Amino acid sequence: HLQNDGPAGEPDEPGTPGWELHLPVRTGPGETVIRKSEDDGFEETSLAAELTAAGVRSLAVCGVMSEMCVLATARRALELDYRVVLPHDAHATYDIPAAPDISDVVPAAMASRVAEWALGDEVEIVARAADVAFDTADGTTDGSTRTA
Structure with missing residues (x-):
């Protein structure tokens, strides 16, 4: 699991309401929380090292x-030759606000679909x-979806 640490005053500021992971996580074997401060979950974190140590080569990104x-x-995982x-x-987002003289509001569902498309066919x-x-x-097939 990746948990974003935003700057002071932002909605994802550590320890503030809304910063907590949406689903409770009981850390232990197979359940790790890695805190990050960048969009890319691999940047300046132990994610790659932990995945390598666990022998993980396929990721479900959510x-x-x-x-x-x-x-x-997802893009960095593809660059690192993970199956993504x-x-x-x-995965989800928010509506993108209208931009005067450029576009109307872009609905969240459309923004999410465009993000998928932007990753290409890999x-x-x-x-x-x-x-x-x-x-x-x-x-063997592991029906559970463990995340890091």
Whole structure:
């Protein structure tokens, strides 16, 4: 799991309401929380080292915001030769405000879809996170989706 640490006064300032991970995480074997301050979850974090140590080569990238953290982390994972799966129902964003003389409001659903498209054909886009399963090191299918 990646948790964003924003600057003081921002909605994701550590320790403030709304900063907590949406789903409770009980850290332990297979459940790690890595705190980050950049959009790219690999930048200046231990993510790559922890994935390498665990033998992980495939990632399901989920979260907010589709066009920022999700896109940046997925793009870096592709550059690092990970298999990247992007479940359509497991990333989201906000409406993009209108820009006078440029565009109307861009609905959040459209912005998320554009973020998927921007990753090109290297990423695997699936409709539902519930459909994501990876093979474990011993070749069996792990129906759970563990994240780092």
